[in-house]
Each structure stands twice: as C-alpha cells, then as structure tokens.
Amino acid sequence: MLEQRGVPTATMGTFEFEALARLEAKNRGIEDLPLALVPHPLGGIHEDEVLRKADLAIESVLKALTRA
Amino acid sequence: MSRGPAAATFDFTGAYEEIDAHYQERGWTDGLPIVPPTEARVRAFLAETERDPHEIIGTLPPRQGEATVEKIAVNAVMAGCRPEYFPVILAGIEALADPLFNLDSVQATTHPVAPLLVVNGPIAREIGLNAGYNAFGQGVRANITIGRAVRLVLMNVGGGLPGSGDRATQGSPAKIAYCVAENEADSPWEPLHVEAGLAPDVSTVTAFGCEGPHNIQDHYSNTGLGVLHTVAGAMGQAGSNNLLGRGWPLLSLGPEHAATIARDGFSKQKVKQFLFDHARFPLSRLGAEYRRYQVERQHVRDADDTLVPIVRSAEDISVIVVGGAGKHSAWQPTFGDGTRPTRRVIARRSTRGSAR
Numbered sequence: 162m163l164e165q166r167g168v169p170t171a172t173m174g175t176f177e178f179e180a181l182a183r184l185e186a187k188n189r190g191i192e193d194l195p196l197a198l199v200p201h202p203l204g205g206i207h208e209d210e211v212l213r214k215a216d217l218a219i220e221s222v223l224k225a226l227t228r229a
Numbered sequence: 230m231s232r233g234p235a236a237a238t239f240d241f242t243g244a245y246e247e248i249d250a251h252y253q254e255r256g257w258t259d260g261l262p263i264v265p266p267t268e269a270r271v272r273a274f275l276a277e278t279e280r281d282p283h284e285i286i287g288t289l290p291p292r293q294g295e296a297t298v299e300k301i302a303v304n305a306v307m308a309g310c311r312p313e314y315f316p317v318i319l320a321g322i323e324a325l326a327d328p329l330f331n332l333d334s335v336q337a338t339t340h341p342v343a344p345l346l347v348v349n350g351p352i353a354r355e356i357g358l359n360a361g362y363n364a365f366g367q368g369v370r371a372n373i374t375i376g377r378a379v380r381l382v383l384m385n386v387g388g389g390l391p392g393s394g395d396r397a398t399q400g401s402p403a404k405i406a407y408c409v410a411e412n413e414a415d416s417p418w419e420p421l422h423v424e425a426g427l428a429p430d431v432s433t434v435t436a437f438g439c440e441g442p443h444n445i446q447d448h449y450s451n452t453g454l455g456v457l458h459t460v461a462g463a464m465g466q467a468g469s470n471n472l473l474g475r476g477w478p479l480l481s482l483g484p485e486h487a488a489t490i491a492r493d494g495f496s497k498q499k500v501k502q503f504l505f506d507h508a509r510f511p512l513s514r515l516g517a518e519y520r521r522y523q524v525e526r527q528h529v530r531d532a533d534d535t536l537v538p539i540v541r542s543a544e545d546i547s548v549i550v551v552g553g554a555g556k557h558s559a560w561q562p563t564f565g566d567g568t569r570p571t572r573r574v575i576a577r578r579s580t581r582g583s584a585r
Contacts, residue, residue, distance in 0.1 A: 181291070181337060181396060188293040188388075 171225035177201035195225035233295035274302035287326020292388025308378035327571040342564040343403035350432030353410035360410035362553030376406025403441035415484035416550035417491030438568030442559035453493030461507035470565030471539035505543035509536035
C-alpha cells in the first residue's frame with residue numbers, strides 16, 4: 162500500500178461509506194488512513210454538483226497530501 | 230502453514246431456544262435458526278479432513294478474519310451440513326480467498342454479488358448434491374447447507390454484515406445459499422473441470438462471483454442456432470456489470486437446450502465464440518452518459534452500429550450444464566471485471582472416498 166511506503170495519499174469517498182472505509186483501513190493496520198469525504202452520492206449527479214463537492218473536499222485532500 | 234487460535238468455547242445449561250437466542254442476539258447467523266456447534270459435532274467434521282484444525286485456509290475481508298479449518302467447521306455445523314460435505318466447504322473457502330476472486334470487493338460492494346460454488350466430479354454424487362430439477366432452488370440438503378455454510382463463514386469470520394461490512398444496495402436471495410453440481414451425466418460436452426485439464430474422477434469446486442440465475446426461456450427454437458440467438462439476446466442486456474466492465478460471466482444451460490446446441494455441431498468453444506460475437510448491446514440504445522463511458526473508458530467505437538460486448542474474449546465465458554427436463558437455461562451475470570472464477574481441487578481423506 163502506498164501509505165505504508167511513505168507516499169502520501171488521499172482516499173476519496175462519501176460519508177455514507179465512511180464507517181466501511183475506516184473499518185477496512187483499521188483491519189489492514191492503517192487506522193490513520195487519510196480520507197477525503199464528501200456528501201453522498203458521487204454518482205448520478207450533474208457537473209455543477211461535482212464541482213461543488215470538489216470544493217468541499219479540496220481542503221482535506223490538500224491536508225492529506227501535504228501533512229508532515 | 231499459518232496457524233490461527235482455537236475457537237472459543239462456552240458452556241450452556243439451557244434448552245435449544247436459549248442457545249439459538251444467544252447466536253441470534255449476537256448477529257452470528259444469517260437470520261435462520263442455527264444448529265448448535267457442540268464440540269462433538271465439530272469433531273465429526275474435523276474427522277473428514279487431514280488438515281490441521283488450526284490451519285488458516287484464508288484471511289477473509291473486510292474483517293481480515295482468519296478462517297481456520299476449525300472455525301469453518303463450526304459454521305458448517307451451524308448451517309446444518311452433514312460432516313461429509315466439509316471437504317467441499319474447505320475447498321470453496323480456499324477458492325474465495327484466492328486474490329483473483331477479489332473477496333474484498335465482493336464482500337463490501339453495493340452490487341448483489343454472491344459466491345456461487347459449482348461442484349464437479351464424483352463427490353457431487355457421493356454427497357447427494359442436486360444437479361437436476363430445481364438445482365438452483367430449494368429441496369436438497371447438500372446444496373442449501375453448503376451454500377449457507379459459506380455465507381456464515383463470510384459473515385462470522387469475514388465480517389460481511391449487512392449495513393457495515395456488506396453494503397449491498399438490495400442484496401439477493403442468492404446470498405443466502407448458492408451451491409450447485411454440474412449435471413455431468415446429461416451434458417453433451419466435457420464438464421467444467423475436465424475442460425480445465427483435470428481428470429474426470431477429480432472433484433473440484435469452482436467459485437463465481439455472480440448474480441442469481443437470470444432465466445432464459447426458449448420453447449420455440451428447434452435448432453442450436455435458434456437457441457443460441459435467444460441466449461445471446463438474454464446475455465447482451467444493459468443492466469449487468471458485464472456490459473459495464475466485461476469480466477467472466479457464466480452460462481448455465483439446461484440439458485435440453487445443451488443437447489439441441491450440441492446436436493447441431495456446436496462444441497463448448499463454438500458456443501463461447503458465438504456468444505462473444507452476438508451477446509452484445511447496441512451502443513445506440515444506451516443513454517448519452519453511459520454511451521460516453523463505453524467510448525471513453527471501454528474504448529468502443531463511437532458509432533450507432535457499434536455492438537458493445539460483455540466479455541473481452543470468447544474464452545472468458547464459462548459454460549456448464551445444470552437442471553432437469555424443460556426448455557429453460559440461465560446465465561449468471563458476474564461482478565463485472567471485479568472478480569474472476571477460481572477453482573480448487575477437493576481434497577479427500579485417503580481413508581475414505583473413491584476420488585483419490
């Protein structure tokens with residue numbers, strides 16, 4: 162896994178699946194895997210909604226990729 | 230061999246109702262009552278294999294639970310299996326733990342994928358697995374309880390619990406129990422495991438990550454070509470994950486359809502080639518966004534006469550023969566390219582059975 166090799170990652174998903182993502186990360190020994198989450202859903206939405214969600218996520222993506 | 234810890238044991242003094250309630254309250258079941266996995270019952274299952282009870286057969290996601298031989302036996306008892314089914318279940322869990330099967334995604338996905346175990350070889354007859362009338366349905370203990378045992382292992386060891394580790398949007402009754410034997414006696418072709426290069430007297434389990442059976446009725450075609458056109462029409466549908474991302478779908482022909490097709494000169498390979506060519510969906514009938522996905526991501530030609538395939542090549546389709554009399558077949562759409570069929574030889578105790 163990239164994180165374990167020291168490569169910063171930001172795993173994107175929706176809050177709907179946050180618990181599943183944290184469960185799987187924990188069970189694989191990467192409990193602090195940085196997640197960048199947006200309101201559900203990601204599919205079936207129009208472009209303006211995609212951009213709005215990207216705006217919501219950008220801070221957490223930057224934080225995940227640039228953390229010390 | 231990696232080894233896991235012994236299963237926990239506890240003492241009960243109450244009646245069956247109390248024991249079952251204990252399991253129900255903790256979510257250790259699929260919703261049905263369980264058979265209490267007493268030490269004596271579990272021992273009877275462990276006697277059916279030469280493997281060490283603490284050997285880890287596979288590490289099952291999303292919990293990364295260690296499926297030891299003993300824990301699998303416990304779940305097989307709970308499911309209502311007979312001890313002689315146990316080698317099939319062990320081989321089945323091993324097949325599901327194969328990385329190519331991609332149990333991570335199969336367990337957690339929103340798709341209604343279920344692990345189907347197809348059993349070939351002499352063990353199917355020996356333990357009474359149904360390959361004939363209603364083989365995918367109710368009525369035979371081996372089919373139902375082997376399928377249920379696999380599901381209980383995926384839940385209790387793997388953590389595939391609805392709403393947490395299993396996020397199937399709607400799920401499927403196939404997720405309760407899904408195990409069948411190929412009807413080798415009534416097949417005009419070589420069985421699945423022989424096609425893969427194994428001897429007919431070897432017993433195998435092949436796992437498919439698929440939907441429940443999607444019926445294909447054709448009472449009107451008198452030729453193999455006619456039947457195959459109907460089959461291709463059913464398989465080339467818009468909603469499957471195979472149209473989305475290709476993959477390795479399964480065709481389960483009824484013996485009468487298979488006989489008609491074979492009589493007219495089709496080998497299994499020719500059937501697969503025909504379906505690769507004809508089981509397609511017209512690009513022009515897809516909506517704009519899905520059409521763009523097929524063009525940009527699956528690289529199909531952006532033209533109104535393009536027919537979108539459900540597999541990348543003919544050999545990616547598996548064909549088995551299942552069922553009794555009648556003009557019905559089925560196909561099992563799979564979890565797209567997110568899972569591949571995997572196979573394991575069923576190891577028999579050297580002191581019993583006729584296969585080895």
